[in-house]
């Protein structure tokens with residue numbers, strides 16, 4: 634492969650910046666049962682999400698669903714390492730992320 638045929642490496646932030654989000658302002662595609670979170674000591678949701686959708690704020694989980702990359706990791710992490718509080722769905726038709734790189 635010649636240098637001329639190599640694509641320049643983009644940072645993660647630059648790649649994410651190329652994606653498009655259609656945000657459903659009416660309804661989140663992520664629901665959290667906050668009562669279950671009260672007994673969760675491990676809170677894997679706070680570290681597993683590549684988009685940092687989950688934050689622990691005011692003694693509860695805050696969900697910035699508009700940043701979701703739709704990888705599904707949080708559902709698995711919460712089911713197996715947390716308390717099964719997350720219900721995650723594919724965003725409604727027309728909403729969600731459209732990847733534009735790679």
Ligand code: SF4
Pocket residue numbers: 665669670673674675676677678679694710711714715716717718719
């Ligand atoms: S991992 Fe699940 S149960 Fe634990 S704090 Fe996060 S959302 Fe709540």
Ligand code: SF4
Pocket residue numbers: 681682683684685686700701702703704705706707708721
């Ligand atoms: S699906 Fe992936 S990107 Fe979206 S909230 Fe869950 S872990 Fe984060």
